[in-house]
Amino acid sequence: MAQSRGATPATPPPVQALPPQPDPRVTLLEQQLRDVRAEIENLKKAQADSDNSLALSDLKRATGDQYVDINSQLAALPKVALDNGRFTVASADGRFTLALRALVQFDAGYFAQGKGPASVDLSSGANFRRAQIGVTGTAWRDWSYNLTLDFGGNGLESSGYIYSAYVEYDGLKPFGVRIGAYAPPAGIEDATGSADLLFLERPASADIARNIAGSPSRKAITLFAQDADYLVAASLTGDKVNIGNTTKLNTAPFDQQVAFVSRASWLAVSTPEIKWLLDADLTHVFKPTDLVAGTPPLTTALNAVSFSNGSELAVGSFKTVNTGNIDAKTVTEYGFETAAEYNALYVQGGYFHYDITRRNPAIVSPDFSGWYALATWSLTGETHAYDPTTASFRGLRPQSGLGSGGWGAWELKARYSNIDLDYNPLSSAAAGGIGGGIQNVYSLGLNWYPTNGIRFALEYDNIKVTHVNAPTTDISADAIGFRTQLSL
Numbered sequence: 001m002a003q004s005r006g007a008t009p010a011t012p013p014p015v016q017a018l019p020p021q022p023d024p025r026v027t028l029l030e031q032q033l034r035d036v037r038a039e040i041e042n043l044k045k046a047q048a049d050s051d052n053s054l055a056l057s058d059l060k061r062a063t064g065d066q067y068v069d070i071n072s073q074l075a076a077l078p079k080v081a082l083d084n085g086r087f088t089v090a091s092a093d094g095r096f097t098l099a100l101r102a103l104v105q106f107d108a109g110y111f112a113q114g115k116g117p118a119s120v121d122l123s124s125g126a127n128f129r130r131a132q133i134g135v136t137g138t139a140w141r142d143w144s145y146n147l148t149l150d151f152g153g154n155g156l157e158s159s160g161y162i163y164s165a166y167v168e169y170d171g172l173k174p175f176g177v178r179i180g181a182y183a184p185p186a187g188i189e190d191a192t193g194s195a196d197l198l199f200l201e202r203p204a205s206a207d208i209a210r211n212i213a214g215s216p217s218r219k220a221i222t223l224f225a226q227d228a229d230y231l232v233a234a235s236l237t238g239d240k241v242n243i244g245n246t247t248k249l250n251t252a253p254f255d256q257q258v259a260f261v262s263r264a265s266w267l268a269v270s271t272p273e274i275k276w277l278l279d280a281d282l283t284h285v286f287k288p289t290d291l292v293a294g295t296p297p298l299t300t301a302l303n304a305v306s307f308s309n310g311s312e313l314a315v316g317s318f319k320t321v322n323t324g325n326i327d328a329k330t331v332t333e334y335g336f337e338t339a340a341e342y343n344a345l346y347v348q349g350g351y352f353h354y355d356i357t358r359r360n361p362a363i364v365s366p367d368f369s370g371w372y373a374l375a376t377w378s379l380t381g382e383t384h385a386y387d388p389t390t391a392s393f394r395g396l397r398p399q400s401g402l403g404s405g406g407w408g409a410w411e412l413k414a415r416y417s418n419i420d421l422d423y424n425p426l427s428s429a430a431a432g433g434i435g436g437g438i439q440n441v442y443s444l445g446l447n448w449y450p451t452n453g454i455r456f457a458l459e460y461d462n463i464k465v466t467h468v469n470a471p472t473t474d475i476s477a478d479a480i481g482f483r484t485q486l487s488l
Contacts, residue, residue: 115475142170218240376414
């Protein structure tokens with residue numbers, strides 16, 4: 001629009017001042033300072049991290065070295081265990097072991113005697129049948145040992161004697177050799193450990209057979225071979241360490257007995273349900289113990305041998321059958337046994353024959369025999385484990401012990417036992433007649449295993465002894481026996 005004539009011209013707006021601008025050189029220096037500070041902080045942090053890693057690495061290394069050292073020290077220490085109550089110690093490398101063992105059997109028995117002469121009193125009462133303590137183990141890996149003392153007894157406790165004392169070399173498996181005093185292998189019933197016996201006593205036939213030249217405390221050397229399903233053993237034996245055991249051949253301080261004892265066992269069937277064991281043994285006494293010095297005439301008893309046994313309840317020591325002394329040149333025994341298990345059923349039996357060759361050929365030589373059969377039934381379903389080291393079966397081991405959710409293992413048992421020690425009993429002694437007697441024992445009972453290592457056994461025995469040559473000396477009795485057992 002055109003400006004009016006004479007008007008005053010408009011005033012221009014005031015000019016605004018610009019803010020002061022920073023010096024670019026200062027800004028650059030400040031940025032450089034910040035960068036330097038950040039780099040310093042990064043360096044410090046990196047240094048700190050580096051120091052911690054080294055310290056942690058050093059700590060780990062030191063701790064690891066200490067851990068290895070502690071483990072090495074622990075590994076070098078003997079191993080101590082308490083397995084089922086048995087104290088054991090083993091060296092770190094396993095070359096040496098030691099285990100404490102104990103067996104205590106306290107028996108009580110009562111005889112209700114029927115027929116019998118006035119001079120025969122079958123003793124009721126109680127005694128410690130076995131009271132054993134000992135050590136077993138290995139040395140230098142291939143050697144084993146056993147030292148066991150027994151303070152129990154048959155009818156009367158003893159003051160202590162060597163039950164077992166031997167060393168054994170096992171470095172040539174399956175072969176081995178044992179030497180010392182012990183029970184050389186002589187059959188299934190013989191090999192069954194005292195803690196695993198199904199009845200209070202072994203049957204008379206097996207007991208007489210093992211005592212001819214075997215049984216505990218016998219001085220012997222044995223060569224054997226064994227595996228999972230067989231055992232073959234041959235032993236050269238002498239007298240017993242403990243002189244005076246009434247079931248063995250007589251001993252005296254003259255020339256000792258020399259005998260051969262052998263055994264062969266084969267586990268013919270072995271399945272989870274069935275096991276069947278076959279066994280044969282042979283014993284031959286080359287020379288019985290001399291009872292007198294020198295070589296006297298045939299009219300003098302030089303080597304008197306006797307076979308005897310009790311009622312199969314050993315709270316008393318009376319011998320219900322006894323041949324008396326027989327002057328012998330040699331003695332031979334052979335036997336056959338078998339044992340089988342089918343689930344809860346266990347059966348076992350054996351036959352034994354004994355021959356005596358008299359020193360005087362003018363008198364007929366006698367022979368005797370005996371046998372037994374037994375069966376057990378596990379009410380709780382446990383089975384008898386087979387032990388290949390002894391070729392025999394062990395006692396029951398409860399699946400659920402008393403106090404551990406169960407009532408232990410229960411087992412019914414029955415046995416028939418026969419021993420015939422008569423030989424031409426109606427003939428005179430001068431003609432070779434021997435009236436040792438015939439004994440038959442029926443046994444029924446119950447075993448209770450409340451836990452491993454403890455057993456209670458109740459047994460009823462019906463005992464009958466007949467003497468064809470002397471019926472007035474016949475014996476009959478009913479007996480009740482009870483055993484409390486602790487084995488470690």
